[in-house]
Amino acid sequence: DTGVSQNPRHKITKRGQNVTFRCDPISEHNRLYWYRQTLGQGPEFLTYFQNEAQLEKSRLLSDRFSAERPKGSFSTLEIQRTEQGDSAMYLCASSLYRDRADEQYFGPGTRLTVT
């Protein structure tokens, strides 16, 4: 059983650098989500895709953040000009949309540390 995978698992970068994370969803899933989780908090919704279309972006997703899902398969999340406040765990989830409240399967996350 291949679940949701994320790479890298850890990333340390200097302030001002660009970083890119990758998420590979469960193969037949048509929805893909990105969340951010800071220390001591629950995950916060960032954005989601249905197939290759990005259907919603949270206000948390500033102009420095961009997400793509080419061909409706894997997704990338890029952060440009990183700031210390971007340090967090970035979670990816996927689901198979049928009708309502489809179960989201989460990956292990990418932990970003901005120094």
Next chain:
Amino acid sequence: AQSVTQLDSQVPVFEEAPVELRCNYSSSVSVYLFWYVQYPNQGLQLLLKYLSGSTLVESINGFEAEFNKSQTSFHLRKPSVHISDTAEYFCAVSPEGDSSYKLIFGSGTRLLVRP
């Protein structure tokens, strides 16, 4: 908008004792309710969910939660915990309807089961 409150950041309990993890939510619309569990170094996993019907829902590993609409609560209970239940537990809601994909999480409760 929706919000979720988990008042207890950590709950220590002895093995085989009962436990209750509290969850209250606020929403102007009807919601679906979820409990997720996160074991160390693993992704979030769905434990149980309430969509409609019976207000008492159960998981396969002995947890149960009851939806109380008047008290806007969805507390998680287990009559006898095991060491292996040690994990972080997150309560989440999503609005019914077209935005049901958007999970709003509480800040989590760390369950620590002691021998």
